[in-house]
Amino acid sequence: MKLSVIGCGYLGAVHAASMVELGHEVVGIDVDAAKISMLSEGRPPFFEPGLPEILKSAIASGRLRFSTDIADAKGATVHFIGVGTPQRKGEYAADLSYVNSAVDALIPYLSDGDLVVGKSTVPVGTAEVLAGRISASSGADLAWNPEFLREGYAVKDTIEPDRLVYGVPRGARGDRVTSILNAVYASAIANETPLVVTDYATAELVKVSANAFLATKISFINAMAEIADASGADVTQLADAIGFDARIGRRFLNAGVGFGGGCLPKDIRAFTARAEELGRGDSVAFLKEVDAINLRQRDRVVDMVVDALDGNVFQKRIAVLGLAFKPNSDDVRDSPALDVAIRLHGLGARVVATDPEAIANSQRLHPQLTFAETASEALKDADVVVVVTEWGAFRELVPSEVSKLTAGRVVIDGRNCLDATSWRDAGWTYRGMGRP
């Protein structure tokens, strides 16, 4: 099938290359000329494992090209909208301007029978409005097909999704839209991937409620970590023990510095804003608490460093290991790790931060920070070591080797990812989050 993908960020670029991998012919479109020129050369503008390989092979196959001109979407029969919906400045609500402009720009190039497929995360009610706009000025239909990919696993999650959700129009048009999407996702359908065909509102809500649930799960365990800290219990063992209950499950129960990134934080805020517009603010008022617990973890990590230095942070050298919001990503949007580094810098500490992939993005946002290319460089003469992104390279650090580099012997494990015993055995003071 001939597809267009409007918006070539984390979502769109992966989607475009993955659709070629599934046998389709794709044009990826974005207003950012620099991004398009990199993608055209087979170079992703961000770090995502597996993407460079499929991008290069897709371009070599002649079935993937990129353009800054929306007119190039003409000729494709299915058009994916994968632009961003960031938090509005000074507000909790989502900024829908990119989605609206993408759809408005696309409409003149739509042919009768084309299908526009929304993948961006939007407040419930958005698709209904867009469907009206599309049908008023073209013979095309709209589907809402939320994306559940995780950064770091984006290629696999796109090619082999764990479920498919289609929000489709009512009646016969819904059946037509469903059969088009089934053809797009033929390989996932053949693999019996669970499929939910529903209305627009449900499809939109599935996405925001999934992210809200994940955020709640993380804040729940972080709240337990706070109680564990106050009572001498160990939150990692607690998570293991409750996680054995299949109704609870162990995944997303890792206590630490909390969630960040381009999705969970802004999605729970946009959800609260939308619920308030619907007159149901009370129903999701708990998400404000989820947000507050999450942000408190950053304070806790900073406080732990200050405590470790007996309150004298000024001019102390602190190695901050991690900047990305999670491992296997170079994304620093709302990253708790970068936030901790900045706050410690703000307290007058001599922070040296490192990350296997996220230095360039961090430097762009915060040029005032000092960065080191390697962990060894960051650790040199450090009074305190703080781990805030659980990259394999940091988990595998050998405490006795680290001792040869640092001045101090205190490690703050902001991700509960280190083996406390081996650090203590090597003479270190180890402090985790909610661990005795």
Ligand code: UGA
């Ligand atoms: C999230 C969802 O997991 C995806 O399903 C969704 O498609 C995506 O948002 C989106 O809306 O586009 P992502 O932002 O890539 O994916 O990251 P997650 O893997 O969900 O991690 C989010 C944050 O939670 C990270 O900062 C991570 O370190 C933190 N986290 C995760 C914890 O603190 N503890 C955990 O146990 C798990």
